[in-house]
């Protein structure tokens with residue numbers, strides 16, 4: 209199918225004799241922003257490593273678009289504190305040209321930090337630097353493992369906004385793992401709830417009402433996510449005043 213970047217059919221990964229990922233079916237297309245949620249140890253990182261080709265499937269198939277390039281932001285990046293490392297040097301380690309490094313840094317709005325030391329960056333700046341590194345090869349698919357970790361709440365919303373902007377500007381696909389359920393529900397097109405197998409998946413609002421989601425995250429979380437992702441039950445006129453909904457908006 210057109211724009212299909214990666215397709216998993218009944219994909220399983222067994223590690224140490226256990227099914228860590230169990231018969232997952234998933235298609236990622238250009239333009240998608242897909243978020244994987246699920247409890248600790250659910251196999252989320254293992255699944256995205258399979259998408260990247262780091263883990264081999266033990267059953268099922270994975271099909272990648274020929275010539276697919278991926279950009280990856282791993283869950284843990286440790287900067288050695290005893291080594292003074294500048295943003296410039298960190299980006300140069302990718303082997304990309306200075307122009308490409310600078311372009312990627314501009315794309316994540318941290319171009320002004322080119323000569324800064326990586327240890328002095330804030331949580332949000334660090335994550336933007338890591339996304340910039342993943343962008344230097346102009347990936348078809350951006351794979352992000354908890355991109356908002358270490359970022360304050362306002363910064364998290366801005367980061368998810370950036371990810372959507374990058375998807376629009378670069379016309380790539382995005383698959384990410386997140387634990388920030390509220391932000392996920394507002395910033396993603398499709399949610400996959402993983403607990404070895406896919407418990408439920410779909411548009412954020414569908415998923416938040418799914419019994420499997422409620423079972424995994426509890427009534428309280430499900431209710432708060434559903435409230436957060438509310439429908440407007442009214443429209444506004446040209447002056448901003450509230451008016452009854454038109455038929456096309458009625459829910």
Ligand SMILES: Nc1ncnc2c1ncn2[C@@H]1O[C@H](COP(=O)(O)OP(=O)(O)OP(=O)(O)O)[C@@H](O)[C@H]1O
Pocket residue numbers: 223224228246247248249250251252253254255
């Ligand atoms: N090489 C390995 N051999 C055996 N078990 C492994 C291996 N790698 C990971 N696991 C196990 O697989 C399970 C899933 O790990 P994974 O990191 O994919 O989970 P996760 O959903 O990303 O978790 P978290 O949200 O805590 O990051 C864990 O129980 C982990 O201990």
